[in-house]
Amino acid sequence: MGKQIDIGRLLASLPLFQQLHESEIANLAAVAREVSLSKGQILFQKGTLLDGFYVVVRGQIKLAFSSPQGHEKVLSIVGPGQSFGEAVMFMEKPCPVFTQALADSRLLYIAKQGIFAAIDHDSAFARRMLAGLSIRLRGLIHDVEDYSLRSSTQRVIGFLLQLAGTPASDPVELELPASKHIIASRLNLTPETLSRILHSLSESGLIAVKGKYIAVLSLARLRQFDDLPKP
Amino acid sequence: MGKQIDIGRLLASLPLFQQLHESEIANLAAVAREVSLSKGQILFQKGTLLDGFYVVVRGQIKLAFSSPQGHEKVLSIVGPGQSFGEAVMFMEKPCPVFTQALADSRLLYIAKQGIFAAIDHDSAFARRMLAGLSIRLRGLIHDVEDYSLRSSTQRVIGFLLQLAGTPASDPVELELPASKHIIASRLNLTPETLSRILHSLSESGLIAVKGKYIAVLSLARLRQFDDLPKP
DNA sequence: CGCACGCCTTGATTTACATCAAACTTCCGA
C-alpha cells in the first residue's frame, strides 16, 4: 500500500529514527496515524493525556498556554521534521500546553507502544530519545535564562541571530517563521514592543525590515549591540 | 568494604534506581565516586562537559547562571535524593548553568558508562530515565508559564502552596528551603520585592512570617488571593 | 474598483518591579 510506504519513508527521514532498522520502522509505521489540521484548528487542549506523540510533516503547530485574563504565551513553534508531546507521553501526566495549527498542517501521531517496542529492541534508540529530550530541556533552560536576565532588545537580537544561523556572508535575508504577534509572544513581549525594537534596530542601521522579511546588515555589530544607545 | 555497601544502599534508595537488580546497582556503585563540597564551593562552571551526573546525598546544591552585569539567577535548588546533570550527560554539550553548594554537601558522581550499561540491560530503566527527564522538562515549562503570565505576588503564593504540599489541616508551618535572597532569585524577583510581598501577605492575614519560618493561615484564601487589594 | 478586516505601527500614559540608599536584625566567631 502506497500510504504505508509513505509513512515509513517519512519516519525514516526523521533524525530521531534515522538509524532504526527497517523492521522497527515498519513497526512504527504500523502504529502511526495521519492527522490533518486546518489553520487555526486546535489539536488538543491543555490538560490532555497523550499516549503517543506527534511529528509535524507539513505546516506549523504552536504550543502555548493562556492565562485566566485571556492572555496567551507561545512556548514553541514546531515545524516540519520536528516533534512534540514525547515528554507528556513518557510522563503520563496532563499536558501543560495546548496546541494549535498556525497553518494547514499534516502530522503523524505515533502511539507509545511503537516507541516502547523500539526502546526494548534497540537501546541505542533509547539513548537517542534521551538525547532528544535533553536538547529540548536545554532549549527551555535557555529560554528561562533569556527571560530572566536579558532585556527585550537583547532577546530580539538573539532570536534574529539564531534565525540567521552561522553564515559566512554578512548580509543575511531572513524570513520570520510566523506573524509578528506570534513571534512577539514567543519572545515574551507585546507586538507593540517588538515593533518598536525592530524600528530602533533599523534606525541604527543593523537590520532592514520589509514585512516578514528582515535583512541583517551586520552580524558582528548586531552581536555586540548591547542595548539602545541614546540619540 | 563498608564504603561500597553504603553507596549501593544509597543508590538503591533513590526513586530512579529503585527497581534495578542487585547486580546493576553493584555496577553503578562501582563507577560512582563520592564528592564532598563545603558551603559556597563551586562544583563546576557553566560550559563544563560532564560524562556523568550527580546525586545529592546530603546538603544542597544550586544551579544558576549569571549575567555579564554580575546578576545571578537561580534556576533550581537541588536537595538530598535529587539529581542533576543527566541532560548534559546525554547531550554531550556544555552545561548551561554553574553549580554551587549552598551548604556543606555530599554528592555521588555517577559516570555515564554505568548508566548506559543499565539502559542496555534493562529497558524499563531506560523508560524510567525518560520519564525522569520528562518531569524535569515539565517543571521548566511550568517555570516559563509562571514567569510569563503571573505577577510576582502570584509566583510567591504559588511557591508557598507548593511548599505546603496538599495537607488536610489548614494552618501549615513551612520552613524556607534557603535564604530569602536565593528564594527571591529562584522566583525571578529581587529580595526587596519578596520582602514586600511577604509583608503584604502578612498584613492581609494570610500568612505569618518569622525568619525562615512561614505559617500559612488559610490555604483556601491564599489560593484565591488574586493580587494586592487596595487599602 | 473600493472597502473592510487583519495586521502592524506609532504615540501618550500607566505601572509593576527594579534600583538605590539606609537602618535594622541575626547570628556567628574571636
Next chain:
DNA sequence: TCGGAAGTTTGATGTAAATCAAGGCGTGCG
C-alpha cells in the same frame, strides 16, 4: 560578650515594558 558581616526590611525614586488608543497599510473579497 562583643563586634561585625551578612541577611533582611523599609522608604524614596527610577524605568523598561505594558497598556490604552488611534491611525496606516496591505490584501482578499464582494
